[in-house]
Amino acid sequence: MVGGGLTKLGLFKDRNSKDFFTEAFVEMAGSIDKGFDPKEIDAVYVGNYSNDFFVNQSHWGPIIADLLGHVPKPVTRTEAACASSALAFREGVLAIASGLYDIVLVGGFEQMSKRTTEEVAEGLAMAASPYEVAAGFTFPGVFATMATAYFAKYGVDREILFNVTIKSHHNAPLNRKAQFPMSIRDFMNSRIEKLRKKGEPIPDWKDEKDFLRDPIVNPPVAWPMHLFDCCPISDGAACLLLVAEEIAKNFTDDPIYLAGMGQGSSYSFHAKKDLTSYEATKYAAKEAYEMSGLTPKDIQFSEVHDCFSIAEIVHIEDLGFFKPGEGWIGVAEGLTRLDGSIPINTSGGLKTKGHPVGATGVAQLYEVWVQLRNKAGKRQVPKSNLRIGAAHNFGGTGGTCTFTILERR
Amino acid sequence: MMEERPFNDTSYEQFLKESKIMGSKCKKCGALALPPRAICVSCLGTEMEWIQFKGMGKLVAFTSITVAPPYMAKEGFGRNNPYSVGVVELEEGVKAVARIIGVDAKKPELIHVGTPLKAEFLEKGEGSGKQIFLAFKP
Numbered sequence: 031m032v033g034g035g036l037t038k039l040g041l042f043k044d045r046n047s048k049d050f051f052t053e054a055f056v057e058m059a060g061s062i063d064k065g066f067d068p069k070e071i072d073a074v075y076v077g078n079y080s081n082d083f084f085v086n087q088s089h090w091g092p093i094i095a096d097l098l099g100h101v102p103k104p105v106t107r108t109e110a111a112c113a114s115s116a117l118a119f120r121e122g123v124l125a126i127a128s129g130l131y132d133i134v135l136v137g138g139f140e141q142m143s144k145r146t147t148e149e150v151a152e153g154l155a156m157a158a159s160p161y162e163v164a165a166g167f168t169f170p171g172v173f174a175t176m177a178t179a180y181f182a183k184y185g186v187d188r189e190i191l192f193n194v195t196i197k198s199h200h201n202a203p204l205n206r207k208a209q210f211p212m213s214i215r216d217f218m219n220s221r222i223e224k225l226r227k228k229g230e231p232i233p234d235w236k237d238e239k240d241f242l243r244d245p246i247v248n249p250p251v252a253w254p255m256h257l258f259d260c261c262p263i264s265d266g267a268a269c270l271l272l273v274a275e276e277i278a279k280n281f282t283d284d285p286i287y288l289a290g291m292g293q294g295s296s297y298s299f300h301a302k303k304d305l306t307s308y309e310a311t312k313y314a315a316k317e318a319y320e321m322s323g324l325t326p327k328d329i330q331f332s333e334v335h336d337c338f339s340i341a342e343i344v345h346i347e348d349l350g351f352f353k354p355g356e357g358w359i360g361v362a363e364g365l366t367r368l369d370g371s372i373p374i375n376t377s378g379g380l381k382t383k384g385h386p387v388g389a390t391g392v393a394q395l396y397e398v399w400v401q402l403r404n405k406a407g408k409r410q411v412p413k414s415n416l417r418i419g420a421a422h423n424f425g426g427t428g429g430t431c432t433f434t435i436l437e438r439r
Numbered sequence: 440m441m442e443e444r445p446f447n448d449t450s451y452e453q454f455l456k457e458s459k460i461m462g463s464k465c466k467k468c469g470a471l472a473l474p475p476r477a478i479c480v481s482c483l484g485t486e487m488e489w490i491q492f493k494g495m496g497k498l499v500a501f502t503s504i505t506v507a508p509p510y511m512a513k514e515g516f517g518r519n520n521p522y523s524v525g526v527v528e529l530e531e532g533v534k535a536v537a538r539i540i541g542v543d544a545k546k547p548e549l550i551h552v553g554t555p556l557k558a559e560f561l562e563k564g565e566g567s568g569k570q571i572f573l574a575f576k577p
Contacts, residue, residue, distance in 0.1 A: 152508050160448070161474065164572065165536045166504070166511050166524045174502035175526060182500075182552035253503040253521075253547040297480070300526055300536040301472075305500050 032281035033062040033271040039384030041143040050267035063282035072131035077115025077138035078388035111157035113425030116391030116432040137269030140386035157426035159298035173338035174252040179305035190358040191339040202382035204409035209384035214238040259339040264384035268393040289437040292317025310431035311348040326350030333394035335424035394421035446475040460492040494558030501525030503547035541576030
């Protein structure tokens, strides 16, 4: 991995997917220490979940090839719901590893702001299983249901989720690309300021958790998932330049290497043996650990797919960072904070950075790349000898999961 | 004849219209599936027989949805009128996702995992558009 780019994430109704991908590509090209000629790109792999639905346009591969002047060389679009671009990355890696190509651009994008919130929710639910949708489940509803199973199994309640939200929002203001670069304390102060201006009574919130308990500012979406448990709707794009190991030093003296990667699949939610775990994540992790020869203890930090607060807790258990039933304790003890033993979602995660679904897989790998190159600024993981980072991407209600381990040598 | 129907979603829905919860049982290894499957995911066998589920079970996970998708909003559900859905484990050992009725969706704190439930067949639409959905209630 020799270059990377990520747009500022948010809602940009006056711009389109091509604008987003251009922004990410230009940053990527500028990030390559020794420069490169875009004409040398052998192939492009781009992930996109559902611009077909979001902007009524399919067949995005050639649109991106056209945009980049890549024509007539090959371009391939990958789709796996929220894990779409992790699969683009994987295809790019496999193409280089096979010896077919030497220089491959991988990326992803999504344009969600053209649709209303209700329409986006409907579009996202298309990535759940048909049985869940027929029964009336929404995306937040599936994760909410998993949360109640987790609560019942381990004797905990909604309070454990607040620690995840507060932690993610702590990292957000340190990431200039985050959609919501605000801590929970910032949200509290902004709310108080608004109420003061209106001359309305100011609630007596004791602390951040008390704020999150308030149903006026944090209403339920699908109980026990409330507004601050859910990631936002976002526009954005990300891309990375991958090259064969033998030529990496032609691009930079500090390339980041792939140590291991894995991908798994899963049954529909109701057919899962254990509602508090994802077999697709476990399988992907097992593959990645075996390929790299590493264990969960070797991972120094990781991005995980926190589309909902409960998901982050379940993922850090499935990936082996914590034992089953102990993820929430690790979060409560601060171990997943930026200065903890295993920082999780240094970018602020999907919750605060934003989640343009097709861009997310590569956007997560971009964060790991930035961290490993020691270029994350104020959110840099404060560990000396930072060498191993990982990213976990999760599609739909767990139907496709990937785990990728990156290494600085 | 019941035996002649294919082991698929269409047959499952037809049976629901007859107020029957029908799944598949693998003739080779005995694994059960609901909705029915043509291929057994335990032994990959393809010889199936029908099994009728009694519709008795318990709640293993649930939610109460306040932000409803358009097709539920049409039925009047939403912020002021949430509805519950959940995962039910049937006596026979398989799980199903379904609407949970007869509970107060406005007070999800009072709904408990482990609650015994029984099946109910919900009708939606009319005439040729009529559909039957599986629901469970305490």
